[in-house]
Amino acid sequence: MSPDQDIDSAADRREFMEGVAVGGIGVAFAAALPITATADEPVPPARGPGQPVPVKLNVNGTDHDLKLEPRVTLLDALREGLHLTGSKKGCDHGQCGACTVLVDGRRVNSCLTLAVATVGRKVQTVEGLADGDVLHPLQLAFIKHDAFQCGYCTPGQLCSAAGLLKEGRAKSDDEIREEMSGNICRCGAYPNILVAVREVRQGALKEKP
Amino acid sequence: MPEPRSPLGQPLDRADGVAKVTGRAKYAAEFAPPDLAHAVVVTSTITRGRVTACDTAAAEKSPGVLAVITPRTVPAMKAVPADLLPKGRPPIELRPPLADEKVSHFGQAVAVVVADTFERATAAAARVRVTYQADEPALTLEEAEPTAFEAETFVGREDLKHRRGDVARALAGAAVKLEAVYRTPVEHHNPIEPAATIAEWDGDSLTLHDSSRWVHATRRVAAGVFGLSPEKVRVICPFIGGAFGSKGFTWQQNLLAAAAARHVKRPVKLVLTRQQMFTLAGRRPETKQAVALAATKDGGLTAVRHATMSETSPLADFVEPCGTLSKHLYSCPNVEVTHRVVRLNRSSPVFMRGPGETPGSFALESALDELAVAAGIDPLVLRLKNHADRDEEKDRPWSSKHLKECYRRGDERFGWAKRDPKPRSMRDGNLLVGWGMATAAYPGIRMEARAKVRVTADGRAVAASAAHEIGNGAYTVLAQIAAAALGLPVDRVRFELGDSDLPFAPATGASQTTAAVGSAVTAAAVEAMAKLVKLATTDKASPLFGIAVDQLAAREGKLVSRADGAKADAFSDILRRAKLKGVEADATAAPGEEKEKFSFLSTGAQFVEVKIDPDLPRVRVTRVVGVYDPGAVLNPKTARSQMLGGILMGLGAALLEETVYDGRGLVVNPDLADYRLPVHADTSDIDVSFVNEPDRHFNPVGARGLGELGISGIGAAVANAVFHATGKRIRDLPITPEKLL
Numbered sequence: 001m002s003p004d005q006d007i008d009s010a011a012d013r014r015e016f017m018e019g020v021a022v023g024g025i026g027v028a029f030a031a032a033l034p035i036t037a038t039a040d041e042p043v044p045p046a047r048g049p050g051q052p053v054p055v056k057l058n059v060n061g062t063d064h065d066l067k068l069e070p071r072v073t074l075l076d077a078l079r080e081g082l083h084l085t086g087s088k089k090g091c092d093h094g095q096c097g098a099c100t101v102l103v104d105g106r107r108v109n110s111c112l113t114l115a116v117a118t119v120g121r122k123v124q125t126v127e128g129l130a131d132g133d134v135l136h137p138l139q140l141a142f143i144k145h146d147a148f149q150c151g152y153c154t155p156g157q158l159c160s161a162a163g164l165l166k167e168g169r170a171k172s173d174d175e176i177r178e179e180m181s182g183n184i185c186r187c188g189a190y191p192n193i194l195v196a197v198r199e200v201r202q203g204a205l206k207e208k209p
Numbered sequence: 210m211p212e213p214r215s216p217l218g219q220p221l222d223r224a225d226g227v228a229k230v231t232g233r234a235k236y237a238a239e240f241a242p243p244d245l246a247h248a249v250v251v252t253s254t255i256t257r258g259r260v261t262a263c264d265t266a267a268a269e270k271s272p273g274v275l276a277v278i279t280p281r282t283v284p285a286m287k288a289v290p291a292d293l294l295p296k297g298r299p300p301i302e303l304r305p306p307l308a309d310e311k312v313s314h315f316g317q318a319v320a321v322v323v324a325d326t327f328e329r330a331t332a333a334a335a336r337v338r339v340t341y342q343a344d345e346p347a348l349t350l351e352e353a354e355p356t357a358f359e360a361e362t363f364v365g366r367e368d369l370k371h372r373r374g375d376v377a378r379a380l381a382g383a384a385v386k387l388e389a390v391y392r393t394p395v396e397h398h399n400p401i402e403p404a405a406t407i408a409e410w411d412g413d414s415l416t417l418h419d420s421s422r423w424v425h426a427t428r429r430v431a432a433g434v435f436g437l438s439p440e441k442v443r444v445i446c447p448f449i450g451g452a453f454g455s456k457g458f459t460w461q462q463n464l465l466a467a468a469a470a471r472h473v474k475r476p477v478k479l480v481l482t483r484q485q486m487f488t489l490a491g492r493r494p495e496t497k498q499a500v501a502l503a504a505t506k507d508g509g510l511t512a513v514r515h516a517t518m519s520e521t522s523p524l525a526d527f528v529e530p531c532g533t534l535s536k537h538l539y540s541c542p543n544v545e546v547t548h549r550v551v552r553l554n555r556s557s558p559v560f561m562r563g564p565g566e567t568p569g570s571f572a573l574e575s576a577l578d579e580l581a582v583a584a585g586i587d588p589l590v591l592r593l594k595n596h597a598d599r600d601e602e603k604d605r606p607w608s609s610k611h612l613k614e615c616y617r618r619g620d621e622r623f624g625w626a627k628r629d630p631k632p633r634s635m636r637d638g639n640l641l642v643g644w645g646m647a648t649a650a651y652p653g654i655r656m657e658a659r660a661k662v663r664v665t666a667d668g669r670a671v672a673a674s675a676a677h678e679i680g681n682g683a684y685t686v687l688a689q690i691a692a693a694a695l696g697l698p699v700d701r702v703r704f705e706l707g708d709s710d711l712p713f714a715p716a717t718g719a720s721q722t723t724a725a726v727g728s729a730v731t732a733a734a735v736e737a738m739a740k741l742v743k744l745a746t747t748d749k750a751s752p753l754f755g756i757a758v759d760q761l762a763a764r765e766g767k768l769v770s771r772a773d774g775a776k777a778d779a780f781s782d783i784l785r786r787a788k789l790k791g792v793e794a795d796a797t798a799a800p801g802e803e804k805e806k807f808s809f810l811s812t813g814a815q816f817v818e819v820k821i822d823p824d825l826p827r828v829r830v831t832r833v834v835g836v837y838d839p840g841a842v843l844n845p846k847t848a849r850s851q852m853l854g855g856i857l858m859g860l861g862a863a864l865l866e867e868t869v870y871d872g873r874g875l876v877v878n879p880d881l882a883d884y885r886l887p888v889h890a891d892t893s894d895i896d897v898s899f900v901n902e903p904d905r906h907f908n909p910v911g912a913r914g915l916g917e918l919g920i921s922g923i924g925a926a927v928a929n930a931v932f933h934a935t936g937k938r939i940r941d942l943p944i945t946p947e948k949l950l
Contacts, residue, residue: 069326069328071328072326072328076327076328079239080326080327083241084232085232085235085236085238085239086231086232086233087232088236088401088402088450089238089403089480090401090402090403090483090881091483091880091881092482092483093483093880093881093882095483095880095881095882096401096483096881098401125232126230126231126232127231127232129231130231135227135230135231139227139230139231142226142230143222143223143226143227143230144222146222146223146846146847146849146850148229148230148680149451149680149681149682149847149850149851149854150400150401150402150448150449150450150451150678150679150680151225151228151229151230151234151448151450151680152236152400152401152402152450152451153401153450154229154230155230155232158230176889177889177890177892178889178890180889181888181889181890182888183889184401184881184886184888185401185889186398186399186400186401186451186453186858186886187451187680187850187854188850188853188854188855188856188857188858188887189850189853189854190853190857190887190888190889190892191853191892191895192850192853193889194889194892
């Protein structure tokens, strides 16, 4: 959907009845038409999964005003609503990790997170990892060690790695392997991901006095 | 002046690295034409029968719904052109989706819902009520065996029936003999990017953003199905999020998206759900392979018989060519290879990484290990003894083969000499330790390809071909090849791909992109250089005026006299003086007579260490050593990554992966939690190296390709290591703990 798209229809059975009750039959009839046939009269506010609500999302430091159905996931809001397609949909079930983003610094599967649940929080995606044109150390290390092939799981791998480094985890190779196991890479870049994450962790350690 | 280092053979970072780590790389579902609608497929809940009624009323009334498309309302689609692949039975579905109301497998497309948002399309799809008449399905190889048919070739390329000598007689008189049946399950590719298409019509022109690993064929399919001339169709795919054999050119989502877009007169996006990837995007078929080997007392092979049974769907004639390696991997006078196929009510199978080689090498290389045990010979010694010095199937020499060197280096790197051959003899504390090995092999294949190269007045170049970036490093390696041929630094060459408007490239499959497209790039670059040379040597203002062509070299963006290095003319100067913005050439490269003179085979040696807790026999692979001969290695960094990927997918097939069907033919584990594939914690020390000998008979750059070599032999190496650790021979994959109890 596009971010500014407004809304106009409701025609599941319960919503249809609500439409009749609140707005009268004319509105309900118009609302039952396909979305291209927008009702001339304003549609009364309705609740339910088919009805968008205003949502303010803070993504990579910028506020965005969207109208989203409450059932829209954070992943779909990012990809379809904001065209931030760096976060990937691999399974839509929280099983592959390709959609991993940071919410208030914590790693979450954005496909299992409703967009409305992140209002007032800070969402960071792969697009927000770099500082302008200066890549994040993890991004540089991933390139240097060829820690990806097709690149589709990579944004999730990077966000996961950034999250767990921030949390002070990933102290040993085994810990990196375990903590990164929620991010599936079907191309099999794991050995290179390990080296990249380890290098950045060691660099981060060095920087600390 | 020292020769600058050729870009070929350099471990360069990926040209698309920054795009991939910043999220800027755009995959098929990530384009955003205005007014985009979303389609969701409704799939069959029975395994065989027909749709008797499809009640779309509730779905049509659902918010935001634009259309519910069924076989009765779908825009007309013709059959997929049958001549896409060479001769023989079509291994792909020619029936366009929603062509009729017949159901051939669980999860088949029966309707498509289009709505203004993904959520609304998904919600409405759940409201489509489909009623079926269910018939008795064919569900197992055994049940269907009486209806088996014999397969003659694999995509017209490889003979699947081969007989030389007298296998029965050799078996009857053998000093050492082994007969066993090996089984491999259905596996799914499971690329992390689901198959996806955005279809957009402009009058009778169609644009598809499609996760296709053969954009030219997708164009032909779409043109054929919708009755358009091919120029009216454009297929764009700058990045593919993995495919591994799926995402070929006929999968249904691209045709369904195009049909839906035509129906609702808006651009439509259709992305398969992960669950649908298990029934609408291909899979590796189940196989049952009977192998018989005979040998002399000292291990000389006297007979190889490899009879494969695999399954296909009612909609396509795919065969898993398990016996292809058995025809020529070892020296043996008596060989018999056959392939039979049965039809089951499962979704259509298709190529999956190392089709044939992967399950086939599990059977052959396990059998060889069993033969070694029976003969009391070291498995590595047995393989060396039976090394095929020439291709005995076709009776001609190999173009280039360094398998013995792979064995030697693998032996050394792994420390194979320290192996105690007795099962259960090696321990690490309480853990049983097993060491196993196997041979890896995959043919060198290249098809015709075309490319264009343009050298521009700013001293840069753009090379292009309709190849694909699938994780293979195509953007990187093809630019390296162009740079080498043009004498330009690689950072001044850009490669364009993934667009059917570009010159023809074959499918990204059969491990051939570097070999096939790289050859065309070289040819086009040579022609572009010839134009530059002509401009320079006929221009009185050039320091190279009048110098013979063979006295010139290209380096660092200049033409240079070989005799006098001070005489040089920069490409940019040549073009500026000629008042040209650039010179361009295109060229086609195809295999020639070398095809008949030589056989082309990439080989390798796989060594695996496993550790197994005897009380809870979960197999941990603790070490893998792979040494490979894929011809020239043009980028050791991306090449190593491809081998790692092959090995890891092989470890998945050996220990984890299996698509399970229930007693009704429904997929039980259609997701990434229940279909177990290797995760990071499953990975340990993997040592990849290359012999790196160019195969000059094969193509100008001497590279045969390596996308599928790494997976070959891994299943057997693991099974052989498990036998060494436990004394238990597991002949059906995956090797799960209960099989070792």
